[in-house]
Amino acid sequence: MDDLDTEMGEWMTTLPQIFEALCELLLEEMGYDVSMNARREVGFDKIGTKDGERLAVEVRWTHRPMVYKRLLSDWVPTTKALHLAEAATRVLMVSGTVEKQDIKWAVDNYDVKLWGRNELLKKAPEDLKPVLKLYFKVVDEESNPLRKASAEDRVAVTETVRTRIKEYKYGEKLGGQLRQVLGGKEDAKNYEQLCLEITNYLFRDILVDPQYQSYSDDGLSVLDIVYRISPNSGNEIWKTIARDFRSRVIVFECKNFSGSMGPLQVYTTERYLSPRALRTVCFMLTRLPPEPNAILAAQAAMRESGKLLVILHDEDLRQMLTTRDRQLKADPGSPAWIGNDPSEFLDRKIYEFLATMPR
Template identity: 25%
Template sequence: MGRVKELMMEYRYQEADFREIICKIYQANGYTWLGGFDETNSDPEFHNPYDIKMRSQDGEEVLFDIKIYRTRNVESTLIFNGISHVTELAVAENVRNAKIITNVDVSVFSLPGELKGVKLQVIGRNDLLSLAGSDQLKTELSEIMDEFIEAPMEAQFTPAPPTMFAPVKRRNFDPDLAIKRLQDCPVSEGTPYESACSYAIKGVFSSDFNLWTEEQHNIEERFHRLDLMGHVNSKNEFWRGLRYDFRSRYIVFEFKNYAEPITQKEIYSTEKYLFSGALRMVAIMVSRNGEDAGSLKARVGALREHGKLIMLLTNNELIEIVEAFKAGDDTHALLMANLHRMISVIGR
């Protein structure tokens, strides 16, 4: 897991740089620092739930929630979940002003100006550059934001903005219920765990797939059974990259609720489901307790020898993704880190 940790640390450094430049910009506009997230303090007792708190020129306290997305095509649900999240933080802190700061363009969204008595602003890339003022701050800000999104999109996707703010219901998806089901499912209970994982993945990524198989989908006249498979229909760079780079219109999902880390045996079994002629060359496995060294070696071999990508998430990592969705954060950062890890360890 070393390479994933390294990449996640790199992401954290980038996020810290973004928070720092945001503080500089608002301090240059007359705001005063009051507190915020401290990277160096891991003690939960002293952990601030918000990213930044400042006092405006008018003497009003303002909470800032920083949202970094590694795609230009941000789904509206994440923005609205972020609004709900920062509103709850503001109410809990007895603060009546809150801002979401993000690195992407948000002009396409119809956003509320107030919610639960909290005045809200969502500040996107273009607004930030305008606020930056000096050429030096603009250059520094632009360089930081450019680090978040590696590949330029060939065309900008414009989501249809809602006419009014409302939390978007996605097939009655409840993130809290999804987390509870993943946490409470007994070890070694196969079917309940498959159901819990399917519920979480379908809920979080419903806009990235337009068709799902039923659970325990049969292929080759019941010779193989897939836990879940989805047809990719996404504007997000992560899923589009999998679709085009690996010629995989379908993503296979497999769920393993074992007491011990999975072994190469489970990888070889999953590899049989992947077939270029059927345009399914990518699988994402969720293993409650991760994998052993033999499993990683088998996944690397499948990619190097046959071009079959098998990514792995632990149960806790899937819960992190659901929590990110609930808070309106980027749901693909952890998946991207896993993909980078796989690509980076491949030898000839």
Template identity: 30%
Template sequence: MSSSAFQFEQLVSRILRANGFEVHEAGIGGRDVGFDFNAKLGNEVWAIEVKFYRTARAQVSLLESAASRLASRGIIAGAWKGMLVVSCQLPPTLRLAFEDKFSITFVDRVDLLNWAARVPELLDELNSLLESDPTATPDASARPNEPTQTSKRLPEDGPPEDTKGTELCRELRALKRGKTTWSAYEELCDRILRYLFPNDLHGWHRQKRTDDGLNRFDYVCRIRPTTDFWQFLLHHLDSRYVLFEFKNYTGKIKQGQILTTEKYLLERGLRRVAIVISRAGAEADAIKMTQGAMREHGKLMLIVDDEQICEMLHMKERGEDPTDRLFELADDFLLALPR
């Protein structure tokens, strides 16, 4: 969990307490029960899940995955009601459709700002964390009811949960590394990328290459600026396209592979970003070369290993935005960039 997500979760807990909820951490010893808090409001028992998104716009597929998981796990835990608290803003029609479909209560950033306003220091913290402009945020008092006033009981049977991320991660871990499995690896990477970023990329252009068989071709995709990460690449790095490379090496990739990738990044072609998917990451000298490419030519190369891919797959499955993890990788890389 990122530091911002952790701060948001803790702040939501305090806001709920300030609004009459009795809140306790869910799970024992860090065990994942599918939601963050057990809570009581009067005689009602709630299962509450908190989701922090860097992107303020509601992303339907992620919200559906999060809602399905919360409803299913809340029923198993014996909760009466479920609440999904999100940092994004929900259009009224979408909120009504979701609450009708999943029988859980949705609390978005507008509701949170309204609740936090009862304690000024909480409101200041929330505005700071969300980087929100109070003058540009709709007034929640204009809504017909507070979310808890129209809350529904959880149904007897929960909706099916998304398990595709777990299945893809298991398949990745089981796949042998090396030249003999390069074809299976690139096919698996294709399915992983399409699961993680179904609405973020367009084109999926295969570019055949002459190589040693371990990364015979790459993908060149056109960016759709649907989330903060892709907007960052487009508007701040001036990259309209992103290059994906698949490295099925048994060990860490070396300088030579990074040099080859850099040659495919073209400033005048608006292609200045590469995401290199490598089974075991990169050697120190290869990382230094990526730093030099950024420092001297403004070319960003992010290296993502099996563990990070699985982390993003599980994020997507839980209804979290996997591009938030890429944003953190880019942020860490740029903050640590030497002179």
């Protein structure tokens, strides 16, 4: 097999995997709790449960835009024959378009619901429809020898679909993971890693070159996550932060306390910041809203040395993650993109912090 055959083989085996991921995503959007081990447990690709209802789902892929009776005559009876210990509605999801008479035939003869392209698109929420349509476009182009895309184009489109699948409501998933990490020393590393993922998801268009657990200029103090502000981002909020506070470096400190953070942790973190090193801005991430004295300590650091320490807790992060999910559905630079910028949340927090600061 030459290199082209190898490349095509890898390409074609990737498309079925993407389709299966899309089917799982659709079931989740329809409100079903999807089993991750359905094939091993019951023989079906997916098992979805919702409010006492149970779906047993088989997923079948073909490189052709249309699924003809020849394939359905094999796939539908196979779906019917798979053993189920509990009662469930059997569903066959296929990657091509199916005829209405074939949908009726599958139900009447095998009690199997057949979902082709049209059915999948009808059931998909509006923000998932573009991902499905892009995927079907890729499959159609690949099946038509007169419209073959270049290898570079195929890879680019596939990566686009993969990214859209991975990041579909990814902020919501990260917010859910926050609830699973316990406060305290035992989960401190897990919390730091999650915070790195969260901050990168929120601000990767603006904050770049993340350094995890880097040492400060004294060679001793450890800063959890450090970014630099990209000069090419064009984000006015971060331009203002860099200008007003004379900072080239943005620090995120992760404090996985089971209780509310007090002023001592603010004093300790404030020592790591340095106006001379253009490192004057730190967002302190913690699990619960801080004690009032912690806010006063941060305001004192701002008043006396020009160091900005803003405390963000879990609910703050979840709000920004939800906003980021909405932003990524829009075109970059559009009003919807700008209006759903999680940086706006930080700007409001900084404003509230400065507006309430005592003399």
